[in-house]
Ligand SMILES: NC(=O)C1=CN([C@@H]2O[C@H](COP(=O)(O)OP(=O)(O)OC[C@H]3O[C@@H](n4cnc5c(N)ncnc54)[C@H](OP(=O)(O)O)[C@@H]3O)[C@@H](O)[C@H]2O)C=CC1
């Protein structure tokens with residue numbers, strides 16, 4: 196497949212390496228300086244686009260690809276207030292849009308474990324909180340993954356209404372502490388605390404390769420489909 200990379204930073208470069216290892220070619224590497232190069236590409240030059248850019252850039256990048264008729268896999272976090280506009284555009288254009296706040300297969304198993312634990316903890320007297328730790332270059336907080344985890348807890352337990360970013364806290368909201376340390380690729384801890392004990396589950400990414408591999412597998416899966424998709428659709432198909 197010819198893959199267009201929108202965003203050629205830490206993730207774009209890791210995705211390039213894994214895509215080439217899996218036999219794909221790179222149709223273009225787009226960042227802030229060379230966006231005009233996309234206009235020179237013919238529709239047929241690109242089989243699928245993979246977008247890992249910046250919160251303020253994702254909406255325009257995804258819109259551009261949908262209007263060009265290119266299936267698009269996006270992993271950028273921090274822009275999801277515009278998600279429904281993108282989903283509407285995707286339906287209007289009869290395009291293909293794939294989004295995940297985290298493409299790692301391990302994290303997606305962790306999402307399922309998180310929901311299972313939330314079901315068990317329903318009605319129990321525990322305070323729910325989360326810590327996410329990322330590298331100092333990260334622009335958004337809390338992480339997209341932490342938000343997905345908090346949404347998973349709220350979906351399983353109606354006494355949880357959402358999340359608050361620490362130091363803010365409120366009963367019925369999962370408090371998320373966002374730490375920025377060195378070059379940490381991504382650690383997420385979900386915690387339940389009572390007077391007498393603490394239960395924690397943790398996912399620790401050792402490198403970015405897990406995120407990048409998941410994005411490339413999603414890009415291999417998406418072309419030829421119409422609609423809005425996420426990791427559950429992919430994993431169901433692979434199961
Ligand atoms: N869903 C997932 O599994 C994962 C998601 N992410 C998310 O992916 C995003 C990117 O992460 P990462 O690669 O670490 O970040 P980097 O800052 O390393 O790279 C971002 C790249 O995007 C480019 N960029 C910025 N604006 C635009 C634009 N308008 N058009 C095209 N490119 C643009 C930057 O260009 P320049 O350098 O010129 O500014 C840079 O090359 C973040 O939102 C992060 O949270 C990260 C890991 C996993």
Ligand SMILES: O=C(O)C1=N[C@H](C(=O)O)C[C@H](O)C1
Nearest residue numbers: 272296297333338339340381
């Ligand atoms: O910015 C990052 O690096 C990461 N961002 C994603 C997020 O916000 O959840 C996924 C991963 O944790 C790495």
